[in-house]
Amino acid sequence: MKRIFVIITLLAAAPVCADGNENLAPAATNQKWKTECSACHIAYPPSLLPERSWRKMMGGLDRHFGQDASLDGPTAQEITAFLVNNSAERGANKRAKKVLGSLGPNETPLRISETAWFVRKHDEVSPQVWKRPKVGGPANCLACHGGAERGDYSEHQIRIPR
Amino acid sequence: MSRLFLSCLCLFASGAALAAPADLLQGYEMQARQANPQFQAFSAARGEQFYHAKRTHSNGKSVSCAACHSDNPKALGRNEKTSKEILPMAPIANKERLSDPAKVEKWFKRNCQDVMERACTAQEKGDFLAYLLSIK
Numbered sequence: 001m002k003r004i005f006v007i008i009t010l011l012a013a014a015p016v017c018a019d020g021n022e023n024l025a026p027a028a029t030n031q032k033w034k035t036e037c038s039a040c041h042i043a044y045p046p047s048l049l050p051e052r053s054w055r056k057m058m059g060g061l062d063r064h065f066g067q068d069a070s071l072d073g074p075t076a077q078e079i080t081a082f083l084v085n086n087s088a089e090r091g092a093n094k095r096a097k098k099v100l101g102s103l104g105p106n107e108t109p110l111r112i113s114e115t116a117w118f119v120r121k122h123d124e125v126s127p128q129v130w131k132r133p134k135v136g137g138p139a140n141c142l143a144c145h146g147g148a149e150r151g152d153y154s155e156h157q158i159r160i161p162r
Numbered sequence: 163m164s165r166l167f168l169s170c171l172c173l174f175a176s177g178a179a180l181a182a183p184a185d186l187l188q189g190y191e192m193q194a195r196q197a198n199p200q201f202q203a204f205s206a207a208r209g210e211q212f213y214h215a216k217r218t219h220s221n222g223k224s225v226s227c228a229a230c231h232s233d234n235p236k237a238l239g240r241n242e243k244t245s246k247e248i249l250p251m252a253p254i255a256n257k258e259r260l261s262d263p264a265k266v267e268k269w270f271k272r273n274c275q276d277v278m279e280r281a282c283t284a285q286e287k288g289d290f291l292a293y294l295l296s297i298k
Contacts, residue, residue, distance in 0.1 A: 040241050040243075040244055040246055041241070041244040041246050042246075062275075065243060066221070066243065067243065067272070067276050068271070068272040068273070068275040068276050069272065070271065070272060071268075072268075134245075135245070136244070136245030137244075137245070139243065139244045139245075140244055140245045140246070142246075143245070
């Protein structure tokens with residue numbers, strides 16, 4: 001009986017393990033996206049927000065979460081096109097569908113950490129952990145996901161700083 | 163003739179991309195003189211004061227250049243919102259600093275808005291650069 005339970009648990013866990021091997025790097029990259037976005041934070045995977053979110057964000061860069069992140073017109077246009085072309089609707093990875101599915105049709109989150117998908121994935125992280133100086137909050141993927149800059153968010157890359 | 167014009171243009175463009183901080187300062191000096199005929203020279207001491215000065219933002223928070231860029235411009239800074247590291251501001255500690263005029267202007271535009279809630283004057287920019295360049 002116990003053995004059956006173990007097997008069932010393992011089977012149930014298997015998809016989670018497969019899901020854990022997460023590479024969220026876009027298929028093709030864009031140098032301006034990388035340079036400009038990663039000046040203040042890592043260049044977040046474009047597949048983690050829908051097109052409508054990226055368009056709204058790129059339309060308000062002069063007040064970007066309380067900071068002025070304004071760009072010249074051509075640079076903003078190029079980055080918007082890249083984000084839209086790799087958004088949750090068009091991202092090739094499985095996560096993109098899950099992110100999209102976790103959003104209501106009228107939800108236009110500007111923070112990836114506000115999507116139900118993100119919240120669910122991080123529900124075991126206690127509020128105290130987010131507040132640690134070396135973490136600083138959910139914007140700082142790199143604090144725990146060592147491979148974040150390469151788009152690698154897999155489980156075995158996670159190390160939560162004390 | 164058009165070829166001559168083109169090669170001049172190319173020289174100018176590559177010159178601009180490789181401008182030394184001294185060229186940047188010269189540009190700000192011209193602007194400062196235009197704004198104020200009494201303008202004398204940039205002051206590293208004034209720049210140092212500006213760098214450390216704390217002001218209260220209309221959102222109630224205390225802001226300053228040093229808050230993100232560290233009290234010591236030779237040290238690493240940290241973005242207050244995202245915790246991302248910021249490379250040192252002083253060219254002596256980071257030779258990339260102040261080497262690209264477009265980048266310098268981009269960040270003055272953004273950060274002056276964030277800290278001062280207005281654009282900085284040419285004199286403020288020049289003093290700021292004079293301070294960073296004076297650090298050995």
